[in-house]
Amino acid sequence: MNRRKALKIGVGLTSIATLGATIKPWFTKNLPLDSRVFSDMKDLLAELAETIIPETDTPGAKLAGVADYLLLVINDCFTIKEQRIFYQGLTVVEKMAVEKFGQSFVCCDAKIREELLTILENDDGHYQGLLYKIKRKLWGRSFLDLLKEHVVEGYCTSEAGATKGLAYQAIPMKYEGCITIGPDQKAWATR
Known part of the structure; x- marks a missing residue:
């Protein structure tokens, strides 16, 4: 040669x-990510949801089964990009908990969990107005936006959330577009 x-x-x-x-x-x-990736993080999802909607005199997100709802939405409804953003967000939360407090997010108490989510929100929240729209268009929605939206959606559509967390009326009597809600009255759950 x-x-x-x-x-x-x-x-x-x-x-x-x-x-x-x-x-x-x-x-x-x-x-797409393997569905088992998120199934292995079900406890973390449940604790994140419980941190956003904790149990008080009404059931919390954990009791409402929001973690199961999140798994369903992540695997069946999220785009590949959103799945990757969500997975990266979950790993960042876990990594922050271990680095700052020396334990997993699941093992932290409620005050530490709130502090960690506040840190994440402050890191994510410095975009305002047009900058936020540009960031969202280029990189997609943030982990925290996705998490909060779907936790609230899962809670409000669950039986425990709709009947005990909200004022549920199975058959509304009449439509009133704008009503005044009393000081201790719950929001309505009918659609």
């Missing part, structure tokens, strides 16, 4: 290897 042919083969193999290394992240980035 002469030198020119050996150089062509070497350049060709190098080009193929470089192209493969360049394309592989694109393919793996666009593959």
Whole structure:
């Protein structure tokens, strides 16, 4: 084999290897995450939901089964991009809890959990108005936005949340578009 042919083969193999290394992240980035990834984090999801809607005189998110709802929504309704954002957010929460307090988020008490979520919200909340819209368009919704929206949605559509956390009226008598709510009155659960 002469030198020119050996150089062509070497350049060709190098080009193929470089192209493969360049394309592989694109393919793996666009593959959905395995549903077991989030199933393994069910306890973390339940504690995050309970931190957002804690149990008081009404049932909390854990009792309402919001973690099961979140798993269903993540696996069946989220885009691949949202799944990846959510997974990264969950790992960041767990990592922050271990680094700052030396224990898993699930093992932390309610005050520490609130503090961690407040830190995340402050880190995420410095975008306002147009900057927020641009950020959301380029990088998608943040982990905390997705979490809060779906925790509230899961709670309000659960039986415990709709009947005990909200004022449930199975058959509304008449439509009133704007009514005054009393000081201790719950919001309505009918749609």
